[in-house]
Amino acid sequence: MNKLALPISIIALVASMATFFLLPSKSELVFVDINKLVEGYDRTKTERETFNNKASTLKANADSLLVDWQKELRTYEKERASMTKKELELKQQLLQNKQQQINSYQQAIQKQIEEEDQKMTQTVVNDINDYVKEYGKKKGYRIIFGAKGSGNIMYAEDVSDLTQTVLNGLNSEYAGE
Template sequence: MKNIQVIINIVLLAGLLGIGGYQLIKKDKTVYVDVGLLMQEYKGMKAARGEYEQKVAQWQANADTLIEKFQNEIKAYEKERSKMTQREKELKEELLRNKQMQINQYQEAIQMKAREEEQLLTQNITNVVNDYVSEFGKSKGYKFILGATGQGNILYASESNNITQEIINGLNNEWDIEHQK
């Protein structure tokens, strides 16, 4: 009985040593990416952000033009007001109120559209980055690739585990290849 117990203990010890040795040899590596830096340096994000800002600037220019025309109408009304009948004043004021409401609605609509566009842009870029990081991780045999956002989700990581620049370089190379003309 004592011999069986010794044999069981030896087998268990050998198993534990084997598992531990395998883990040392296997060297599953956990690495991380600085997400803020990645999004700041990725050419695809820069290009998408530029396109987005152009759209928003155009929408704002349209709104500014409408506002300027409206302000000119108010000035013209104020000049002509003394020559108008009470009924004409009421009609013109009603017209101006309606235009003011339309301008306000237009501004709200472009703000909503800008938020939607920004969400879509962010989601599209995030999908591209996530797909690339996933393939990159598989090709390098990484067990985990964590995203550091600067909000305390990774409290400490050795700089040797930081693969941000590798990811940025790879993404930018792919972006350059796709956008060569």
Template sequence: MRKVPLFLAVFAVVVSGVALYFAHSGSELVYVDVNKLIEGYSRTKVAKADFEKKATLLKGNIDSLLGNWQKELQAYEKERGSLSANELKLKQELLSHKQEQINGYQEAIQKQIQEEDKKITQTVINDINDYVKEYGKDNGYKIIFGASGGGNIMYADESSDLTTAILKGLNAEYDKK
């Protein structure tokens, strides 16, 4: 009667050992440095350059409008003495209205630039996330952590860092397009 529980105990220890071995060998923890992926991704550089061109053009439009308004203001200051009270009031209202329009346009452009920047950043992040997901599936990883320098991964052995391999594959995939 005593042999049965001993046999079961030995069997349980062996099964536990095998289970721990497979659990340990199949759950290698790896991570990527998200900031390095974003900075090193070719699409980020292209998108940023396109965004800068668009933002510069939009800001140039604002500068042009402001320059024209300032010229009108200077002209008003010069002819101010020769205008009647009614003409002065009308000119001041016109200049004030133009300034309000320019301010409104400037705010709209700034909002548009911020939204465009957010949209481009999200597109890049989505590309990276999709690639990392496929990379993880293709290479049998159960989980890939993302380190961003914010303290979510305080220490990891460099052998657990997949950033370089993923960045290389991500850029190769983007260059094909």
């Protein structure tokens, strides 16, 4: 039996070396650069444009209220010398109430803008995650790492970087191709 074990071992060794060197190997450890995917994804641009338009409209509404209040304040300052004490108190109270309302409105708008930004970002990230998951399944990858540019992956061979391939597929899917 020992005479048979040596040739079988040599054949197994040669076969494994041939497999290693002759068959194209697919790196089991691959990654995508999340920042590049988010920035290069066409939906990000579309969503960001929609978000910026909405945010600009909300800010413009708040700015117009502030401008109106500032006009009333200037008018009050010009006319206060001719007002009675009761009129002064009422006008000051009115201006103060308007200022508080404007401040509350600005805070509500800022909160809404932050929520919309978070929602937009999450929509894009969900798209990317779903695509990468399906891509990984189709291509037979067990793990696809996400590099965020903050040092998660310090070095990787270019052959391990799927970012551009995934980005092209993601944009094609978004465009309906």
